[in-house]
Amino acid sequence: MEHNKHHIMSVKTATLVLAMLLFLTFVTVAVSRIDLGYLNVIVALALATTKSLFVILFFMHLKYENKMLKLFVFICFLILAIFIGMTFFDVAYR
Amino acid sequence: MSNVHKDYQGAKLGMWLFLFTEVLLFGGMFVLYAVYLSRYPAEYHSAGKELNAFIGGLNTVVLLISSYFVALAISFLQRGEQKKAIRYTYLTLFMAVLFLVNKAFEWSAKFSHGIYPDSPHLRELPQGESVFYGLYFLMTGLHGLHVIIGGGVMAFVIYKMKKNEVNSTDFVMLENAGLYWHLVDLIWIFLFPLFYLVI
Amino acid sequence: MQNQTSSPIPSFFEDSGSDRKGILSWILSTDHKRIGLMYLYMVLGMFIIGVCLGLAIRLELFTPGKTIMEAQTYNAVFTLHGVIMIFIVVIPSIPAAFGNIILPIHLGAEDVAFPRLNLFSWWLYMIGTGLALLSLFTGNGPPDTGWTFYVPFSEFTTTNVNTAVFAVFILGFSSILTGLNFITTIHRLRAPGLKWKQLSLFSWSLYATAWIQVLATPILGITVLLILAERVLGVGLFDPNKGGDPILYQHLFWIYSHPAVYIMVLPAMGVVSEIIPVFARKPIFGYKAIAVSSIMIAFAGSLVWAHHMFTSGMSDTAVLIFSLLTFIVAIPSAIKVFNWIATLYKGSIFIEPPLLYALGFIFLFSIGGLTGLVLGSAGTDIHVHDTYFVVSHFHYVIFGGTGFGLFGAMHFWFPKIYGRMYNKNVATTAWAILMIGFNLLYFPLFIIGLQGMPRRYYDYLPEYTLGHQISTVGSWILAVGLIIMFVNLYNGMKSGKKVGRNPWGGATLEWYTPSPPPLLNFDKEPDTFKGPYSFKGVERDE
Amino acid sequence: MTDTINKIDTAFLFIFGVSFAIMILITLVAIYFLYKYHHTKHPEAAQIEGNLIAELTWTIIPSIIVIAMFWFGWTGYKALRDAPADSMLVDVTARMWSWKFTYPNGKTSSELYVPANTPVKLNMTSVDVIHSFYVPAYRVKMDTVPGMQTYVWFDTGEPETYEILCAEYCGVRHSFMLSKVIVLPQEEYDAWISTEEKPVEQPEAITILENNGCLDCHSIDGTELVGPTLKDIYNRETVIVTADGEKTVKADEAYLIKAINDPSSEIVKNYEDMMPPFAEDLSKEDLGKLIEFFKTGMPAEKPGEKGAVIAENEGCTGCHSTDGSELVGPSFKNMMDRDVIAIKDGKKIQLKADSRYIISSIVSPGEYIVDGYDESMPPYDYLEDEQIMALIEYFNTLKD
Ligand code: HEA
Ligand code: HEA
Ligand code: CUA
Numbered sequence A: 001m002e003h004n005k006h007h008i009m010s011v012k013t014a015t016l017v018l019a020m021l022l023f024l025t026f027v028t029v030a031v032s033r034i035d036l037g038y039l040n041v042i043v044a045l046a047l048a049t050t051k052s053l054f055v056i057l058f059f060m061h062l063k064y065e066n067k068m069l070k071l072f073v074f075i076c077f078l079i080l081a082i083f084i085g086m087t088f089f090d091v092a093y094r
Numbered sequence B: 001m002s003n004v005h006k007d008y009q010g011a012k013l014g015m016w017l018f019l020f021t022e023v024l025l026f027g028g029m030f031v032l033y034a035v036y037l038s039r040y041p042a043e044y045h046s047a048g049k050e051l052n053a054f055i056g057g058l059n060t061v062v063l064l065i066s067s068y069f070v071a072l073a074i075s076f077l078q079r080g081e082q083k084k085a086i087r088y089t090y091l092t093l094f095m096a097v098l099f100l101v102n103k104a105f106e107w108s109a110k111f112s113h114g115i116y117p118d119s120p121h122l123r124e125l126p127q128g129e130s131v132f133y134g135l136y137f138l139m140t141g142l143h144g145l146h147v148i149i150g151g152g153v154m155a156f157v158i159y160k161m162k163k164n165e166v167n168s169t170d171f172v173m174l175e176n177a178g179l180y181w182h183l184v185d186l187i188w189i190f191l192f193p194l195f196y197l198v199i
Numbered sequence C: 001m002q003n004q005t006s007s008p009i010p011s012f013f014e015d016s017g018s019d020r021k022g023i024l025s026w027i028l029s030t031d032h033k034r035i036g037l038m039y040l041y042m043v044l045g046m047f048i049i050g051v052c053l054g055l056a057i058r059l060e061l062f063t064p065g066k067t068i069m070e071a072q073t074y075n076a077v078f079t080l081h082g083v084i085m086i087f088i089v090v091i092p093s094i095p096a097a098f099g100n101i102i103l104p105i106h107l108g109a110e111d112v113a114f115p116r117l118n119l120f121s122w123w124l125y126m127i128g129t130g131l132a133l134l135s136l137f138t139g140n141g142p143p144d145t146g147w148t149f150y151v152p153f154s155e156f157t158t159t160n161v162n163t164a165v166f167a168v169f170i171l172g173f174s175s176i177l178t179g180l181n182f183i184t185t186i187h188r189l190r191a192p193g194l195k196w197k198q199l200s201l202f203s204w205s206l207y208a209t210a211w212i213q214v215l216a217t218p219i220l221g222i223t224v225l226l227i228l229a230e231r232v233l234g235v236g237l238f239d240p241n242k243g244g245d246p247i248l249y250q251h252l253f254w255i256y257s258h259p260a261v262y263i264m265v266l267p268a269m270g271v272v273s274e275i276i277p278v279f280a281r282k283p284i285f286g287y288k289a290i291a292v293s294s295i296m297i298a299f300a301g302s303l304v305w306a307h308h309m310f311t312s313g314m315s316d317t318a319v320l321i322f323s324l325l326t327f328i329v330a331i332p333s334a335i336k337v338f339n340w341i342a343t344l345y346k347g348s349i350f351i352e353p354p355l356l357y358a359l360g361f362i363f364l365f366s367i368g369g370l371t372g373l374v375l376g377s378a379g380t381d382i383h384v385h386d387t388y389f390v391v392s393h394f395h396y397v398i399f400g401g402t403g404f405g406l407f408g409a410m411h412f413w414f415p416k417i418y419g420r421m422y423n424k425n426v427a428t429t430a431w432a433i434l435m436i437g438f439n440l441l442y443f444p445l446f447i448i449g450l451q452g453m454p455r456r457y458y459d460y461l462p463e464y465t466l467g468h469q470i471s472t473v474g475s476w477i478l479a480v481g482l483i484i485m486f487v488n489l490y491n492g493m494k495s496g497k498k499v500g501r502n503p504w505g506g507a508t509l510e511w512y513t514p515s516p517p518p519l520l521n522f523d524k525e526p527d528t529f530k531g532p533y534s535f536k537g538v539e540r541d542e
Numbered sequence D: 001m002t003d004t005i006n007k008i009d010t011a012f013l014f015i016f017g018v019s020f021a022i023m024i025l026i027t028l029v030a031i032y033f034l035y036k037y038h039h040t041k042h043p044e045a046a047q048i049e050g051n052l053i054a055e056l057t058w059t060i061i062p063s064i065i066v067i068a069m070f071w072f073g074w075t076g077y078k079a080l081r082d083a084p085a086d087s088m089l090v091d092v093t094a095r096m097w098s099w100k101f102t103y104p105n106g107k108t109s110s111e112l113y114v115p116a117n118t119p120v121k122l123n124m125t126s127v128d129v130i131h132s133f134y135v136p137a138y139r140v141k142m143d144t145v146p147g148m149q150t151y152v153w154f155d156t157g158e159p160e161t162y163e164i165l166c167a168e169y170c171g172v173r174h175s176f177m178l179s180k181v182i183v184l185p186q187e188e189y190d191a192w193i194s195t196e197e198k199p200v201e202q203p204e205a206i207t208i209l210e211n212n213g214c215l216d217c218h219s220i221d222g223t224e225l226v227g228p229t230l231k232d233i234y235n236r237e238t239v240i241v242t243a244d245g246e247k248t249v250k251a252d253e254a255y256l257i258k259a260i261n262d263p264s265s266e267i268v269k270n271y272e273d274m275m276p277p278f279a280e281d282l283s284k285e286d287l288g289k290l291i292e293f294f295k296t297g298m299p300a301e302k303p304g305e306k307g308a309v310i311a312e313n314e315g316c317t318g319c320h321s322t323d324g325s326e327l328v329g330p331s332f333k334n335m336m337d338r339d340v341i342a343i344k345d346g347k348k349i350q351l352k353a354d355s356r357y358i359i360s361s362i363v364s365p366g367e368y369i370v371d372g373y374d375e376s377m378p379p380y381d382y383l384e385d386e387q388i389m390a391l392i393e394y395f396n397t398l399k400d
């Protein structure tokens, strides 16, 4: 059976990931207190992306899934990025 | 029923595909968020300051911990520690309720300040702020709805685990519920800075 | 030929796999064939309603001024015509009906990956359809916004838009679940040894379609929810008086609705790719090119949505990019058309009704597609946007494309599903009448569109009268063709000649099972199967 | 034909030409194959699976073709967007279901008047929903979006009249939202644009009458006030009462001057002797102007004419008919002083359509909704008082 090979996450990994996530949340809040102008949004999004990578890779197990599923997840976010990005061909140049 | 043999990989693939649709459902709102942010940066800023970053931050922590709990619940179930798995799923459910309680406090505070969709007060504010609050209510509202659904799913899985229909050999239902829950968390990870901390 | 259904295994008509009797054994069945057939019947029923509304549109336009109805009624009629045709008929037609019936068999599987989910999405479809019909009779009159629900008009109008958009939301959900189911089925349930390279092209096209359904439909979902939020809560995200931007609505709407046109046509292309090799008795020309072009269309088709918005007031940069990308999608379509025609080369062609429908598809779809290029080109689209030129374009691609694809599929798989054959001569006659009526109906619309006749017009200037009248007459001819076709199929179903497993001599897996197939699809290993398009050793079994 | 139209038509011709050739090609080839390789003539099919060269050919050639098509289309589009800097500017406001054109000098009209052979740029917006300004003859079309400015430009070409259509669905009267571009020779256009139609500058004589209070007692439109009307007074047969009794006179110049300077000497029958003498207050020139004014007759303004123009320009007639037929709102015909059932705050009330009600219906239509109609009329709170009075006057003339 396939799920015999299934990877089981250890409590330790999970706790480390949680600690990392909480730490990053703290950083997000802290950084937002500093006025970086336009950079604030970018930094906040970069941090959020990092956090979500942790969630996706570990909590959601993507790290241990096959290549195809990784590709699908990538495509999904790529399409979303395209939808947002291409809308800006209009609104940014209007 | 012509039950085709249980396909673990297939069930998970199906769940992931479903999560993609959720990502894009919120994605439509993120398109709007991005466009209006580029149009009304100042108004976003001043409206965002009015939101309670403390409750927002607290809720972030609540959701992260709840995510951690389901992740553990799945590990325990896979190892055959059914009791522990149930206990951790309960904890997740509890966190979901906590999140909603916080949210309710936050929203009712806003309502009492006359801030709700189409309120007379909003109409007096600069247009960008009204747009910001519109997005805030819709996106966090839709997210809240997902928390409620996620909570319901958790409760259902607890029931199934108690009946031992979900167990260490057939755990995909808990795993899928967990995936759903992580997605809810994931979306909040973006909503939090975008609404509560925007410059 | 002897009747193969006398094999000991009962067909799926007789064996529902449960103890339920009568109607319950259908509406609660999780058998993909039963669900597919239920979709088919609903789709055809709604098609007849939609088509009668189309007939009503044509009657009203027979003369300038009032002919049979008031302006408000007319607006509701074309809105419903559009909503029913797009969301209830065309989008589910081939994938949900024939995809369900045929796809698992093409894969050598017993059912789809999630049979109960499949039933659930049929129920969602029924609820959505019911709500759409309910919106006619409740609230303040049937919706009058056009199928595109453009804001701010859809926020202003007092008609029953809420129910209608909610119906669309439910229908979208149903479509998502079907897509999700198919992707998983294709990944997980291919028979052992059936490689991706041996997948039928119909499966490939459904695979591409399913991805669009999964990735684009949610955007429609959120868009119609936003209309509800605007109307019910007054949020104002699209309301210029509250700082919103109505053009963003159009972006969101077309982000879904352009890819949706490929949801409509890709499965039909899949059907054509199945039919042509069978009747040319020859492997499909350029298998890989056709399979890859399906994926290409699905991907590139997601990048061109704003070509519906060239006159909307969006930026010139966006016009440049979206116009260019639109032309890129034409290329995979061209690849398909040329490969289909090349498949006929040096074949041994049997001209039978399914082939005629497939050729009709190629002809009409090419006209529709090539006029799509006129629309994709920015300068010319400005002139013909929102005129009857567009109306004609999309009837050619949707009705001429998907519609003829659906009719082709019906004629092609009819003997498989019912184990009987319709009268082929009558079918051919119906086809000929349909072709004549179709072109008479829609071709004049290109011309009045070029002359500047806007669409969604209840009344028109006298100079357009002739075009409209020819078109209306064409609609009557088309109606005759449709009636003959349906009656013929109905008679075939009731009393046609019984057929064996493989009446056309096809090589895909469904021809290895009895007609109609048994509950779990196969009565024995299809051991002579060598690939979907290798006809060596395949015997016709009428 | 102007340059822009030329470019667009070239793009049309190119795409149609190529498409036509492709259609002919694939149709003929398909029919030829059906005939040549029919199973009766060609019983054994060749098992060909594909051919790379063929695939490449029909990938590359169509790519080149479509890029060419794109290029023609794009140049046409550029031409449509690049308005010459010296274009004449007109503002366009679209609303349900009419067009309003505002010219640089403030004049407005519901049809577009433009001089021949001039580039014209229209700056457009909408007050309610999206409409689309479409002139097929110029190949221009552009949506008018509420809260946003869009534009089109075109070269007007030779004098001619073209249709304007609304090309974006905008509700019940969408197909009636028509207008015209009227291209006039330059001189005629100049004449048209300088005839002020709106705040009709009144003749000086009327100002004199107003300033001297004449109009408090006399009307110029035929109604009876304290004194006889001044309408058509010149050469009118009048019965006067003098010290020597009644007699009928013709109101010639001499009579009129006397009647103004020394009113008491001759009293018009049935009137009282209450008009003050103006010999001292009225200068000779003014008196002359008045006489001239009486001679040429009053301005031949039919009652309600001003209102009719306003109703046209403001788009009222896009929703209200004047002949009793039902459009979107109640017809103006016999609207004044009728009994209406209106909905106010959700309750039905019966009231009389007097001028106060009508004014409120125009300025804030949301207040009373006539039973059976939608709440779709936009508020016209920007109209000036005189314009509203003119409308009311106009409505009064529409009573049987
Ligand atoms: C089945 C549905 C379907 C399909 C397949 C298509 C296919 C295409 N459509 Fe169409 N379209 C619609 C359904 C569809 N469309 C609908 C419903 C609308 C109106 C929506 C509304 O407003 O209500 C619309 C509107 C529409 C517009 C907007 C018009 C406007 O409102 O102004 C445009 C503009 O670019 C467009 C373009 C195209 C193009 C370039 C293709 C291409 O994919 C076509 C590709 C096909 C070919 C090119 C022909 C085959 C190839 C050959 C014969 C080989 C030779 C070819 C070359 C050498 C190039 N379509
Ligand atoms: C699948 C898609 C589909 C199909 C098949 C059709 C079919 C037809 N449509 Fe379609 N149409 C749309 C999709 C479709 N349409 C869409 C999306 C719009 C845009 C709506 C909008 O603007 O929002 C539109 C708009 C539209 C317009 C433009 C309206 C306007 O802009 O004002 C017109 C006008 O002629 C028209 C006419 C027709 C006609 C005459 C048919 C004919 O094909 C109908 C032919 C059939 C008959 C004439 C009746 C025959 C059948 C019977 C009588 C019963 C059969 C009996 C038995 C089975 C026993 N349609
Ligand atoms: Cu205005 Cu259509």
Ligand SMILES: [Cu+2]
Residues within 6 Å of the ligand: C257, C258, C261, C305, C307, C308
């Ligand atoms: Cu499109």
